[in-house]
Amino acid sequence: MTGDAAPATSVALAMAPRGPRHAMTPVVHRVFAVRHETIDVTTISLEPVTGPRLTFRPGQFNMLSAFGVGESAISVSSAPRDAGPLRHTVRDVGPVTHALCESSVGDLIGVRGPFGSDWQVPGRGERDVVDASDTVVVAGGIGLAPLRGAVDELVARYGEGGGRVFVFVGAREPSQVVFHRDLELWKRSGARVEVTVDRGSPGWSGHVGLVTSLLSSSEFDPSNAKALICGPEIMIRFTARALVDQGVAAGRILVSLERNMQCGLGWCGHCQLGPFLLCRDGPVVAYAGMVSVLLTERER
Ligand SMILES: Cc1cc2nc3c(=O)[nH]c(=O)nc-3n(C[C@H](O)[C@H](O)[C@H](O)COP(=O)(O)OP(=O)(O)OC[C@H]3O[C@@H](n4cnc5c(N)ncnc54)[C@H](O)[C@@H]3O)c2cc1C
Ligand code: FES
Structure with missing residues (x-):
């Protein structure tokens, strides 16, 4: 961890949503901590500048914006039971992920989401679901x-x-x-x-x-x-x-499964895999029926 959160800036407050949020409008978050996992992988912990923390289920992703650079799909890497800030772990492969990996404590990042399906793992408060399978x-x-x-x-x-x-x-x-x-x-x-x-x-x-x-x-x-x-x-x-x-x-x-995500909302079609829009029907899907056929066909 590289320090504590900086105070909110007037820019952040000006950008924070005031009314009901449009699904394409990022919620401004502040980088609370940065952790370098490997030479090209960094975990950034985010806190909303205003309003409550986002809730999510493991396996879902957010669209993270590096302001002035662009937006990328990044999965949430924290667990719902973690009390702390929202974590995302990013590999530096191009312009957006590079900007995210280079961010410092106090920087502002946009968050849209969470989107998509999840790993179907029962969380806290779902103790009635007894599953003894491996x-x-x-x-x-x-x-x-x-x-x-x-x-x-x-x-x-x-x-x-x-x-x-x-x-x-x-x-x-x-x-x-x-x-x-x-x-x-x-x-x-x-x-x-x-x-x-x-x-x-x-x-x-x-x-x-x-x-x-x-x-x-x-x-x-x-x-x-x-x-x-x-x-x-x-x-x-x-x-x-x-x-x-x-x-x-x-x-x-x-x-x-990963595809190029743009809207995250099932509107643009960029994330299509056969009949599926992976931002909406995925990213987590069962390896059965059409999915296994499509994955095998890509190999041919
Ligand atoms: C649902 C979903 C969840 C994702 N979760 C994560 C995550 O948790 N952490 C994370 O780091 N990334 C994740 N990704 C991948 C991430 O969205 C892309 O790496 C990112 O959009 C690249 O954007 P860029 O502008 O940095 O690079 P671009 O300019 O878009 O890409 C740079 C180069 O890297 C290649 N590339 C793109 N994606 C990858 C990749 N995943 N691995 C290796 N090479 C790639 C491109 O083909 C291109 O050649 C996820 C993608 C999806 C669809
Ligand atoms: S990312 Fe636009 S439809 Fe899936």
């Missing part, structure tokens, strides 16, 4: 960010008698593994956590290989498991197929 969470690289809130909820529920949680993380190399502290915490709280890298480096004594190589030796019960997968699309395809081959029902495998 959950297999598979993340590739920064794909752990949209899953982080879901894993927090699942691990908390495991401590309260819920199903077992298996977390498999793959990264290109050790320096690209994100959320070390969370991985340790989840492990200490009873989750099975395994990390693998495509290429080791001096000092790395962990697993080397694709994330799919971790699945077959694991103890989860495929007949009663559900799975959550997020990462590069090729990794999603191979992982979902491997899980189906192991006996996990395709309809119980949820995947998060």
Whole structure:
């Protein structure tokens, strides 16, 4: 963390919405904290300049605007049970994500959302939903960010008698593994956590290989498991197929898919995948029926 929040500026107050909010109008947030996770991945914590904090479900995303640069879809990486500011974890790949990663405490960022579907993980206050099935969470690289809130909820529920949680993380190399502290915490709280890298480096004594190589030796019960997968699309395809081959029902495998998002509201069509608009029908969809066909067709 790099310090405390700066006081609200007159600019922020002038930009803050006064009446009912239009869905295309960002709510101005102030950067409350910045945390550099890896050389190109940064977590920014945001507080609204005025008004209440946004509520969301794990897996949903916001459109974040770097004023004067543009807007990008970024998943919420906090958990609803976190009392603190809204977190987003961003990889610097282009102009908008670069500006977001470069932001400092006190800077202003626009937030529209939350949008889209979620991981369907029951949260606090939904304790009546008893689900003792195993959950297999598979993340590739920064794909752990949209899953982080879901894993927090699942691990908390495991401590309260819920199903077992298996977390498999793959990264290109050790320096690209994100959320070390969370991985340790989840492990200490009873989750099975395994990390693998495509290429080791001096000092790395962990697993080397694709994330799919971790699945077959694991103890989860495929007949009663559900799975959550997020990462590069090729990794999603191979992982979902491997899980189906192991006996996990395709309809119980949820995947998060990325497309170019512009409006986030089902208006512009930029995020289309076959009959789906992924800002509205996704990003989290079941790997069954049309979705698995469309993902396979993209491969041909
Ligand atoms: C629902 C959803 C949730 C998302 N959640 C996150 C998140 O939590 N964190 C995050 O960092 N990003 C996330 N993304 C991706 C993010 O929206 C894009 O990386 C961002 O819009 C790129 O904008 P830019 O202006 O920085 O770069 P652009 O100029 O738009 O892109 C720069 C270059 O990077 C490539 N690129 C674009 N996206 C990616 C990507 N995801 N990975 C690698 N290369 C890419 C482009 O093809 C282009 O070559 C999400 C996308 C969607 C649709
Ligand atoms: S982003 Fe405009 S329709 Fe989905």
